Amino acid sequence: xxxxxxxxxxxxxxxxxxxxxxxxxxxxxxxxxxxxxxxxxxxxxxxxxxxxxxxxxxxxxxxxxxxxxxxxxxxxxxxxxxxxxxxxxxxxxxxxxxxxxxxxxxxxxxxxxxxxxxxxxxxxxxxxxxxxxxxxxxxxxxxxxxxxxxxxxxxxxxxxxxxxxxxxxxxxxxxxxxxxxxxxxxxxxxxxxxxxxxxxxxxxxxxxxxxxxxxxxxxxxxxxxxxxxxxxxxxxxxxxxxxxxxxxxxxxxxxxxxxxxxxxxxxxxxxxxxxxxxxxxxxxxxxxxxxxxxxxxxxxxxxxxxxxxxxxxxxxxxxxxxxxxxxxxxxxxxxxxxxxxxxxxxxxxxxxxxxxxxxxxxxxxxxxxxxxxxxxxxxxxxxxxxxxxxxxxxxxxxxxxxxxxxxxxxxxxxxxxxxxxxxxxxxxxxxxxxxxxxxxxxxxxxxxxxxxxxxxxxxx
Numbered sequence: 276x277x278x279x280x281x282x283x284x285x286x287x288x289x290x291x292x293x294x295x296x297x298x299x300x301x302x303x304x305x306x307x308x309x310x311x312x313x314x315x316x317x318x319x320x321x322x323x324x325x326x327x328x329x330x331x332x333x334x335x336x337x338x339x340x341x342x343x344x345x346x347x348x349x350x351x352x353x354x355x356x357x358x359x360x361x362x363x364x365x366x367x368x369x370x371x372x373x374x375x376x377x378x379x380x381x382x383x384x385x386x387x388x389x390x391x392x393x394x395x396x397x398x399x400x401x402x403x404x405x406x407x408x409x410x411x412x413x414x415x416x417x418x419x420x421x422x423x424x425x426x427x428x429x430x431x432x433x434x435x436x437x438x439x440x441x442x443x444x445x446x447x448x449x450x451x452x453x454x455x456x457x458x459x460x461x462x463x464x465x466x467x468x469x470x471x472x473x474x475x476x477x478x479x480x481x482x483x484x485x486x487x488x489x490x491x492x493x494x495x496x497x498x499x500x501x502x503x504x505x506x507x508x509x510x511x512x513x514x515x516x517x518x519x520x521x522x523x524x525x526x527x528x529x530x531x532x533x534x535x536x537x538x539x540x541x542x543x544x545x546x547x548x549x550x551x552x553x554x555x556x557x558x559x560x561x562x563x564x565x566x567x568x569x570x571x572x573x574x575x576x577x578x579x580x581x582x583x584x585x586x587x588x589x590x591x592x593x594x595x596x597x598x599x600x601x602x603x604x605x606x607x608x609x610x611x612x613x614x615x616x617x618x619x620x621x622x623x624x625x626x627x628x629x630x631x632x633x634x635x636x637x638x639x640x641x642x643x644x645x646x647x648x649x650x651x652x653x654x655x656x657x658x659x660x661x662x663x664x665x666x667x668x669x670x671x672x673x674x675x676x677x678x679x680x681x682x683x684x685x686x687x688x689x690x691x692x693x694x695x696x697x698x699x700x701x702x703x704x705x706x707x708x709x710x711x712x713x714x715x716x717x718x719x720x721x722x723x724x725x726x727x728x729x730x731x732x733x734x735x
Contacts, residue, residue, distance in 0.1 A: 293327050294547045298637065300324070300700045301674060303708035305635035309698060310590045311672065312633065319591040319608040321683040323699045323713060325366065326681075327586035331549075332370035335578060338554040342561060344570030352396045354538055355381040357680040361386065362713045363659060364388035367582070374579040375538075379406060382415075396535065396575060398446070398495070400468055406702060407431055415439035416575070418495035418535060422468060432490060434535035441564025444493025444535060445481065447472045447488065447512035468497065472514060478521075485522045492530060494519050497537030497577065504541075505551055512536050516564050519572065533568070534561075538578035542585065544626065544677050549585055552579075580680040587679020589613055590631075591696075593671040594650075603645035604727055605667040609675060610649010610656040612692040613683040618656050620647070629674035630664050640665030651689045691726065693717035 300322055305311045310320040332351075334691040339349050353367045354373040364374055365388040373394030374385035385395055397410045403475075404427055410417045411431055419425045425445065430438065446469035471477055486489045498511025519531040543550045562565055569573070578662035598604065611618035614689060617626050628647050630638040642663035647657040658675060667673070675682075686694040696716040701709050720728075727733070 284389050293324060293330075293585065293611070295328065296700075296702055297674075297676065298323075298473055299702055299706065300708050301590060301631060301672070302635040303603070303700070304590060304710070305633070307708075307710065309650055309696070309710065310592065310672065311602055311635075312592075315643055317596065317696065317716060319695045320590050320716075321695050321697045322588045322590065322677070322710075323363070323583075323679055323697060324586040324588075325701045325711075328363070328366060328583065329370055330370055331582045332367055335576070336371055337503075338552075338557040339574070339576070341554075342557045342568045343347030343574065344568060345455065346572035347568070347570045348533075350394060350573075350575045352394070352489060352575060352577050353582060354577050356685070357383055357604065358385055358583045358684040360701065360713055362386045363583070363684075364390060364656055365436040365697075368394075371627050372582075375579075382409075396577065398497075398577070404431070411435065411439040411441045414456075416442040416493070416549075418444045418446045418493065419448050422470070422480075422484075429488070434603040438490070442493050442533065443491055444468060444495045444531075444533070445484065445491065446497070447481070447515065447518065449473075449498055449511040469495075471602070471649075472518070478518070481518065481529070482522050482525050483580070484681075486526055489530065493533045493535055493575075494522075494531055495535040495537070497539060499541040500541070503539060505559040505610075506563070507558060508539060509559045512560055512567065513564045516567055516572075528569075531572070533573040533575060534626075535575035535577070536567075537665045538581070540578055540581035542580050542677065544584075544624075546627075547676070553581065566637065578642075580722060583680035583684075584677050585679065587677070587682065587684070589673075589675040589683055591673050591675070591727055593667050602661065603643060604648055605645055605671075605673070606648050606650070607658075608650050609650045609658060609673065611653075611689050612649070612687050613695070614649075614658055614675065614678065615685075616681070617658060618651075621657070621660070626658055626675050628659050628664060629664055629676060630667060631672040631674060633670040633672070635672060638665045638667070638671060650692060653689075656689075677707075679684055680707040692717070693710065693722060 308316045310317050350373050352373040354375045361384055368390050373449040374390045375396045376382045376385050377399040392413040392415045395415045397415050400420045424464040447468050448469035450469045494513050494515055496515040498508050522531050523529055540556050553568045589609050593605045593607050595606040616624040632638050644661040647659040694717040697713040697715050
């Protein structure tokens with residue numbers, strides 16, 4: 276009996292590690308038929324670590340709670356675009372988070388997850404009048420992107436029968452510079468987002484815009500993203516705080532009461548280490564903008580990738596192997612449809628490849644440079660080139676970790692490849708892995724329907 280108890284304790288200790296949970300889940304996914312053999316299982320499935328997601332949410336909320344003055348209102352709004360799956364949004368809501376949405380579809384997902392309007396923030400550079408009207412009617416916080424959008428809000432606010440309960444702010448671009456990935460850098464001199472703070476006359480215009488509109492009570496920024504260092508993110512937030520102080524001084528009152536500082540904490544894709552952490556992010560802000568946490572302003576964050584990326588795993592069967600130009604190639608079912616950015620921008624978005632045998636056991640053997648290819652019909656559909664791995668064989672599996680955000684959660688329909696199933700997993704104290712279906716695999720008839728199958732003769 277004692278040996279059994281010690282064994283259970285060892286399993287519990289192992290399950291505390293995200294890597295250990297992952298290895299248990301891979302073997303269980305094969306054993307339970309979620310992925311694996313050519314005849315018995317799907318060739319591709321995707322997993323989400325429930326405990327890992329909860330841990331990241333707790334780390335975020337805890338880091339801010341430890342830094343902010345007592346009583347400071349703080350809303351952590353998860354960026355829905357990072358993982359647009361209703362059960363994920365519901366899990367995060369249960370962990371105390373709201374939602375940041377950027378389209379009618381994302382708003383619908385948040386509402387389907389039961390996230391209340393008071394914990395929802397609408398951001399988008401191209402909101403329609405209908406979207407603005409709906410947000411105002413529901414009481415959803417929204418951040419206007421530009422002067423023309425602000426003019427639309429002027430008309431809607433003036434026409435309303437009663438003052439809106441929706442908090443309204445403006446997004447600024449601090450123009451603090453780019454990170455390592457140009458396409459994701461939102462605070463460049465010519466970024467499409469927000470009102471460019473350093474353009475001639477912009478700062479004076481912003482102050483006047485607030486003085487003329489008592490219902491403008493928030494300021495918004497999103498200067499972070501993958502490839503952007505913490506110091507540069509903090510510089511943008513410092514600019515936001517300084518502008519809020521300037522506006523409030525000019526107004527002679529606390530008109531701006533909430534600062535939405537966005538998200539964009541980078542993620543480490545080279546190992547299982549979570550770095551930088553949300554606590555390190557808060558420390559960087561405390562050093563750069565100490566007054567941010569003194570209770571003068573409510574705070575809103577909009578993290579996505581940093582909450583989900585490390586807790587997702589793609590599992591794909593190796594269907595065939597071949598050699599071309601003396602280079603071994605493993606042809607798998609995971610490619611551009613899941614790792615779109617990796618296929619099109621591999622230098623900016625490299626992924627790790629974890630090799631497993633057909634039973635889901637980590638594969639051993641001398642490393643051999645080999646390409647890991649996906650199923651799509653273009654030459655660039657590669658997850659890795661000349662990657663040193665034990666030589667793969669048909670029936671083996673590859674795992675692609677760190678894919679819980681912006682990878683399999685946002686499918687790309689190249690070659691009409693189906694959306695794979697997504698399963699959350701949890702590990703019991705006895706070491707049993709239990710899977711929960713998050714999204715079923717897409718079937719072929721639904722692909723036909725999406726492609727206009729019900730309108731076959733429409734163009735004849």
